[in-house]
Every structure is written in structure tokens, then in C-alpha cells.
Amino acid sequence: xxxxxxxxxxxxxxxxxxxxxxxxxxxxxxxxxxxxxxxxxxxxxxxxxxxxxxxxxxxxxxxxxxxxxxxxxxxxxxxxxxxxxxxxxxxxxxxxxxxxxxxxxxxxxxxxxxxxxxxxxxxxxxxxxxxxxxxxxxxxxxxxxxxxxxxxxxxx
Amino acid sequence: xxxxxxxxxxxxxxxxxxxxxxxxxxxxxxxxxxxxxxxxxxxxxxxxxxxxxxxxxxxxxxxxxxxxxxxxxxxxxxxxxxxxxxxxxxxxxxx
Numbered sequence: 001x002x003x004x005x006x007x008x009x010x011x012x013x014x015x016x017x018x019x020x021x022x023x024x025x026x027x028x029x030x031x032x033x034x035x036x037x038x039x040x041x042x043x044x045x046x047x048x049x050x051x052x053x054x055x056x057x058x059x060x061x062x063x064x065x066x067x068x069x070x071x072x073x074x075x076x077x078x079x080x081x082x083x084x085x086x087x088x089x090x091x092x093x094x095x096x097x098x099x100x101x102x103x104x105x106x107x108x109x110x111x112x113x114x115x116x117x118x119x120x121x122x123x124x125x126x127x128x129x130x131x132x133x134x135x136x137x138x139x140x141x142x143x144x145x146x147x148x149x150x151x152x153x154x155x156x
Numbered sequence: 157x158x159x160x161x162x163x164x165x166x167x168x169x170x171x172x173x174x175x176x177x178x179x180x181x182x183x184x185x186x187x188x189x190x191x192x193x194x195x196x197x198x199x200x201x202x203x204x205x206x207x208x209x210x211x212x213x214x215x216x217x218x219x220x221x222x223x224x225x226x227x228x229x230x231x232x233x234x235x236x237x238x239x240x241x242x243x244x245x246x247x248x249x250x251x
Contacts, residue, residue, distance in 0.1 A: 075194060102204055104214040105197050125197060 054110035076125035181234035
């Protein structure tokens with residue numbers, strides 16, 4: 001996890017394209033400039049970054065379901081609940097599933113657990129756009145490689 | 157069983173907090189009711205679920221952008237409901 005670069009996901013643990021589910025891991029760093037301000041003497045992961053983590057887990061799932069033909073862009077956050085704090089050094093396990101696949105949009109449900117305990121959950125809406133340019137497509141290919149995206153899962 | 161329009165109007169009223177009695181079959185979802193594209197995703201989601209269909213929003217948007225259709229054809233509620241009925245019928249025919 002590199003908070004400053006919005007690299008929220010470290011590793012894809014399990015991607016089931018047919019079942020439209022994903023499990024990923026994210027190791028919260030012990031130190032980050034983010035924690036210097038949030039908060040001095042009591043560092044914890046900002047809630048918005050927990051939501052971003054759930055969005056990125058959902059994003060990898062949708063990339064898989066859509067076989068990298070569309071780019072999911074976060075459009076709405078619903079029912080987001082931060083049920084417990086996430087601290088520096090915690091290992092987050094994120095699960096996401098596709099709740100609905102519409103025409104040009106999709107909705108997912110995502111959860112964050114630490115040591116098996118639910119820390120946050122949300123329902124997210126994404127618009128599904130064509131990759132706007134080759135730079136973005138190339139970047140997402142590199143990101144997918146970094147997190148161990150199982151290309152065989154989306155091969156014909 | 158309530159009509160397609162009644163169901164759609166209720167969805168719109170509940171999703172967008174629009175008074176139900178202001179929604180008529182001749183209302184234009186965008187021009188008259190002020191529904192934006194993001195809110196319309198919520199409406200599409202609710203319609204998809206309620207009727208067991210998939211509103212082809214991308215196709216409609218493309219047709220409007222290409223000048224092959226007008227927004228009235230898809231977003232005036234009586235026309236939207238007619239499209240929904242067609243999709244439901246097509247789904248029933250293929251089942």
C-alpha cells in the first residue's frame with residue numbers, strides 16, 4: 001500500500017469472474033505522511049481511504065468481469081459505514097461482489113475486515129467507460145501486474 | 157397489479173424525492189423533473205430490478221448523441237414505460 005500514490009491494493013488473493021467476486025489484501029503501512037496529520041498521537045486510516053480501498057477492490061473485480069474492455073469509474077457511494085478503526089500496520093482483507101450489472105454502469109458491495117472483524121462496508125456505483133487513451137490502459141495493465149491480476153481469469 | 161407508469165413514477169418519486177403527484181406520463185425525466193444522469197442510474201437500477209430487465213441506457217444515449225433519436229423518445233415517461241413494456245415482453249418471449 002502506498003497511500004500517497006493511492007496504491008491501496010497490494011495483492012489479489014482470489015478472483016472469481018463467473019461468480020463476480022474478489023478477495024484482495026492491503027497492508028496498511030506503519031508510517032505515512034497521511035498519519036502525521038490523521039492524527040498526531042493517534043494515527044488511523046482515514047475513512048475516505050477505506051472507501052477508496054473498497055472502490056479499488058471493486059474496480060479490479062469489474063475489470064475482470066468486463067475483461068479489461070471498460071474502465072470502472074467511481075460514481076456514487078452508498079451506505080458506507082466505518083464500523084471500526086483501521087490502524088497503521090493492520091492487514092486489511094477486502095471482499096467485493098457485483099450487486100448489479102447495468103448498461104454502462106455497475107454496482108458493487110464491498111467489505112473490509114481486519115483479523116476477520118468487519119471494519120467497513122459500502123455499496124458503490126461505477127460508470128463503465130471506454131479507456132480514454134492508451135496511457136491509461138497501459139497504466140492499468142501495469143497496476144494489474146503489480147497486484148497479481150490473474151490474466152487467465154479473463155482469457156477467452 | 158399497478159401499471160408500468162405507476163411503478164416507474166413511484167420509483168422516481170422515492171429515488172429522487174420528487175412529489176409523486178407532479179409526475180405525469182407526459183413528464184420529461186430530464187427537462188421537466190430535473191433528473192440528472194447520476195440520479196438516473198439509481199432509477200435504472202430500480203427499474204432493472206423491479207422488471208427483471210436491463211435498460212439499454214448506453215444504446216439510447218448513443219442514439220441521441222448520434223442524432224438518430226430524441227431524448228423525448230426515451231425519457232418522456234409514457235415513452236420510457238412503453239420501452240420497458242417492450243423489454244419485458246421480449247424477455248418473456250425468449251424465456
